[in-house]
Amino acid sequence: MKFSIVALAGLASAVSAGSLPARFSLIADDNTPVLTDGQYVYIGNDTSKSTSKLILSGGGNGGLTYLAKGAVPTAWQNLYIIENSVSPISFTQPHSGAVPDNANTTGFGVNEQGYLTQGGRAWFAVDGYGDVPAKEVYWYGAHNSEYKAANLKVQECTTKEC
Incomplete structure (x- = not known):
């Protein structure tokens, strides 16, 4: 049986995406939970914003969804x-x-x-190095020295509230 490089790359991608837990939260480098305001993702808490712990659900194609607490089941949102x-x-x-x-x-x-x-790339970052209480999380798909790498550790949800 022959496999093309494209087929093998697709299989490797599917295995990687499939290894995400069904429901999980994210933890920052300093062990703080990653938060969301329903539109963006933050490390740290800014009390002037209404945020909650980010709990994601994984899909078969590596898609991630978020459903705000108290929202109707059809109000899920896709991460991009x-x-x-x-x-x-x-x-x-x-x-x-x-x-x-x-x-x-x-x-x-x-x-x-x-x-x-x-x-396959853990290219997440936060803007700057200052002491703001909440740092917005960015996708670091192009070079810019203003941004600092931010590892987002996957933590499986073992309870309904995670």
Whole structure:
């Protein structure tokens, strides 16, 4: 039986994406939970914003969804990154799958170190090095020295509330 490089790459991607738990949260390098305001993702808590712990569900194609606490079941949101850019990782609007140009909603997985990846790359970052209480998480798909790497550790949910 022969396998092409493309077929093997696809199989490896599916295995990586499939290794994500069905439901999980993310933990930052300093062991703080990763939070969301329903549109963007943050490390740290800014009390001027209404945020909650980010709990994601994995899909078969490496897609990730978020459902806000108390929302109707059909109000899930898809996580996406904008490829080849440095831009905030974001969620679609509830009840909508619409994404901007060059957005990617699939290919999320976890590497051997337990960090969230997209396309096999753990290219997540935060803006700057200051002391703001909450740092927005970005996809680091292009070079910019203003950003600092941020590893997002996958933590499986073992309870309903995670």
